[in-house]
Structure formats: C-alpha cells, structure tokens
Amino acid sequence: xxxxxxxxxxxxxxxxxxxxxxxxxxxxxxxxxxxxxxxxxxxxxxxxxxxxxxxxxxxxxxxxxxxxxxxxxxxxxxxxxxxxxxxxxxxxxxxxxxxxxxxxxxxxxxxxxxxxxxxxxxxxxxxx
Numbered sequence: 001x002x003x004x005x006x007x008x009x010x011x012x013x014x015x016x017x018x019x020x021x022x023x024x025x026x027x028x029x030x031x032x033x034x035x036x037x038x039x040x041x042x043x044x045x046x047x048x049x050x051x052x053x054x055x056x057x058x059x060x061x062x063x064x065x066x067x068x069x070x071x072x073x074x075x076x077x078x079x080x081x082x083x084x085x086x087x088x089x090x091x092x093x094x095x096x097x098x099x100x101x102x103x104x105x106x107x108x109x110x111x112x113x114x115x116x117x118x119x120x121x122x123x124x125x126x127x128x
Contacts, residue, residue, distance in 0.1 A: 045076040046102040046112035079105035
C-alpha cells in the first residue's frame with residue numbers, strides 16, 4: 001500500500017478558516033487602534049486650543065467683558081471652534097470664572113474639551 005503525503009481538502013479548508021479568523025481579528029484591531037489614535041490626537045489638539053484661549057483671556061488679550069466670546073483657530077491642519085463663557089463669582093468681587101469649550105469646525109461636532117479657570121479683573125480706580 002502506497003502512503004500519500006500532503007494535506008486533505010478538509011485540512012486545507014480548516015487552515016484557511018483559522019487564517020481568515022486570525023486576519024479578521026488583526027484587521028479589526030488595527031482599525032480600532034487607528035481610530036483611537038485619531039481621537040486622542042483630536043482631544044490633545046482641542047486641549048491645546050483651550051489652553052491657548054484661556055491664557056489669552058487671562059492676560060487680557062481677548063475681550064471677556066461680555067458673557068461669551070466665539071472664535072476659531074487653526075491647529076494641527078484642522079480648524080477648531082471655541083467659545084469662552086464668563087461668569088462672575090458672586091461672593092468674590094474682581095474674579096470671573098472663564099469656561100472654554102472647543103470643538104472641531106464642522107456641523108454638529110461634539111465638544112471635545114472643556115477647560116475652566118479664573119481671571120482677576122482689575123477695575124481702574126476713579127481719580128478724585
């Protein structure tokens with residue numbers, strides 16, 4: 001009796017099925033990794049935009065005398081919309097709480113980062 005070497009059709013099909021499942025999992029993992037990287041990149045850029053606007057508002061480089069200010073920036077080859085809300089702190093005269101919200105500049109984009117801080121407001125003294 002002659003012995004045949006090689007794989008049967010059933011063994012080849014099972015090997016292809018296992019390979020397909022493994023490659024499908026790898027493709028899914030790589031796709032999830034890429035999406036996570038993009039989300040992390042956008043979150044960090046939104047945080048930088050918020051920090052820049054809050055710093056400018058604290059330094060008095062932005063008009064924060066109104067209840068809110070809107071604007072846009074370009075960072076990371078992307079446009080960002082930001083809004084600064086100003087609330088006076090009731091018990092502390094001369095302090096205002098600033099809240100910055102940043103979102104990508106596209107319709108119906110969610111807010112990616114919120115940041116708040118305090119600004120000391122100096123009122124000029126009246127000359128007698």
